Amino acid sequence: MPGELTHSLWVATLETLYMTSVATVLVVLAGLPLGVLLVLTDRGGLWERPALHRVLGTLVNVGRSVPFIILMVAIVPLTRLLVGTTIGTTAAIVPLVVAAIPFMGRVVEQGLREVDSGLVEAAIAMGSTHRRVIFRVLIPEALPSLVRGTALVVISLLGYSAMAGAVGGGGLGDLAVKYGYMRFRTDVMLGCLAVLLALVQLVQWLGDGVASRFDHTSPHSGRAHD
Amino acid sequence: MIELRGISKVYRQGGREVSALQDVSLRVDPGEVFGVLGQSGAGKSTLIRCVNLLERPTQGRVRVNGKELLSLNPDELRLARQGIGMIFQHFNLFSSQTVAANVAYPLEVAGLPREQIRARVAELLSLVGLSDKADTYPSRLSGGQKQRVGIARALAPRPRILLSDEATSSLDPETTRSVLALLRDLNRQLGLTILLITHQMEVVKAICDSVAVLEQGRLVEQGKVVELLSRPGSHLHGLCYPPFTTGESAVLRGGQRVELSLSGEHSTRPILSTLARRFDVDAHLLEGSLERVGEARVGRLLFELTGAPDAVSQALAFLREQGLTSEEAAHAW
Numbered sequence: 001m002p003g004e005l006t007h008s009l010w011v012a013t014l015e016t017l018y019m020t021s022v023a024t025v026l027v028v029l030a031g032l033p034l035g036v037l038l039v040l041t042d043r044g045g046l047w048e049r050p051a052l053h054r055v056l057g058t059l060v061n062v063g064r065s066v067p068f069i070i071l072m073v074a075i076v077p078l079t080r081l082l083v084g085t086t087i088g089t090t091a092a093i094v095p096l097v098v099a100a101i102p103f104m105g106r107v108v109e110q111g112l113r114e115v116d117s118g119l120v121e122a123a124i125a126m127g128s129t130h131r132r133v134i135f136r137v138l139i140p141e142a143l144p145s146l147v148r149g150t151a152l153v154v155i156s157l158l159g160y161s162a163m164a165g166a167v168g169g170g171g172l173g174d175l176a177v178k179y180g181y182m183r184f185r186t187d188v189m190l191g192c193l194a195v196l197l198a199l200v201q202l203v204q205w206l207g208d209g210v211a212s213r214f215d216h217t218s219p220h221s222g223r224a225h226d
Numbered sequence: 227m228i229e230l231r232g233i234s235k236v237y238r239q240g241g242r243e244v245s246a247l248q249d250v251s252l253r254v255d256p257g258e259v260f261g262v263l264g265q266s267g268a269g270k271s272t273l274i275r276c277v278n279l280l281e282r283p284t285q286g287r288v289r290v291n292g293k294e295l296l297s298l299n300p301d302e303l304r305l306a307r308q309g310i311g312m313i314f315q316h317f318n319l320f321s322s323q324t325v326a327a328n329v330a331y332p333l334e335v336a337g338l339p340r341e342q343i344r345a346r347v348a349e350l351l352s353l354v355g356l357s358d359k360a361d362t363y364p365s366r367l368s369g370g371q372k373q374r375v376g377i378a379r380a381l382a383p384r385p386r387i388l389l390s391d392e393a394t395s396s397l398d399p400e401t402t403r404s405v406l407a408l409l410r411d412l413n414r415q416l417g418l419t420i421l422l423i424t425h426q427m428e429v430v431k432a433i434c435d436s437v438a439v440l441e442q443g444r445l446v447e448q449g450k451v452v453e454l455l456s457r458p459g460s461h462l463h464g465l466c467y468p469p470f471t472t473g474e475s476a477v478l479r480g481g482q483r484v485e486l487s488l489s490g491e492h493s494t495r496p497i498l499s500t501l502a503r504r505f506d507v508d509a510h511l512l513e514g515s516l517e518r519v520g521e522a523r524v525g526r527l528l529f530e531l532t533g534a535p536d537a538v539s540q541a542l543a544f545l546r547e548q549g550l551t552s553e554e555a556a557h558a559w
Binding site for chain 2: 121122123126127214
């Protein structure tokens, strides 16, 4: 691969990292409260609001069932409103975030539901406020599965970002389509794939590592403090 | 200290109404260990959860520490709950937090300064004998150790009442005994009032002063453990002493089968040798038990009396006079 193209691969990798990391931060910031809300408002939850729960659940399902490529086109007006343009890596972040928030919401919801309801009961019996139950019990107890879930979300974002790139967003997907596919540059295509594969592996490895550090549920897991 | 009046709880399950508790009233006096005995499904869990309003009764009144809990607003209720400790069958320790952090939790809820929390946690861990486990995570502890952490956590904010939800049901007999001994000590040393629910008669006999028997959501009996155990015909007596297994065939000598209930002063008197001396009869032991319940001893005895017919009937009359035989127990074969 000529130096010029190696440089392009490097730039594309940085663009992908930029899109994915900014999107991840925003998705976590929005998905965490969404997931918490899904659990709280459910029947038997700490803040039972069945109507709100149904609305949220439906929104999440709709969001998750729209194919990313369609969603990306459908929210063009929103992207233009927020970023001022619909082309480029920054513009691509908007559909990435919109697409991944419902997914993150479900990941968080599932993680929180796995927390033993006895722990919540104990916390309530000790006079905890709901706020304390959420931040001192539910989230810390669910942390390992929240971390694993976030790794899953980041990996999907990497995939989505390649798609977003293909329609003018830049990044590895863009490079792979423009050079690898349209100009039959198999070496570029393979380069892009190799970088993506490495990124996915890295995220999974980090996710598993961080999660097991927080996991103290079995006698042999986690980091010993004693 | 705890007063439940006319508590009913109805659940709605898929359009059907299921009644978990029906008109339950009970009173736990200060400094008392009160047990609610019942099989699973009898409504014990619901009952104990009504005391700190983890479950809100459909009907009735809940008075704890002089407060009508059902009339409190959410903030007042949270404050009241800090004065009611609770321990659980499955311990319910926070797995993501160390032993010390678990015990510190209710103190944080109470808003104590950091220094005081640290001192109090150390004090509690030494009280339950786990000072060396402060920085360990609960998953590395044995069941008995976990329950001790649960007890330390429940007692951290110095509650005057402890609720125990089958706290020893998932422990082995040895550990059960040591946890019960710890609860007994805490009851005596701190004047802690304990309300416990259990399906184990041993727990009632080991530490309870009073007991209520719950069957299918209704209280069928309530009273002092020793009194109920020494009264044949009480529910508790029936549960504790099922009919003797020694059947008819065991009476081989053509004598008189006699069943005695022993309690109070009777339990310490030399009844059998008195019979032998005064009436010239022999007592052949068939089955029996005598055990300590709190400060008292209760038990029962099945034996066969042989001798001259006159002597035997005089001996029986003597036993009846002493209030020792229950009507249905002594009968001729």
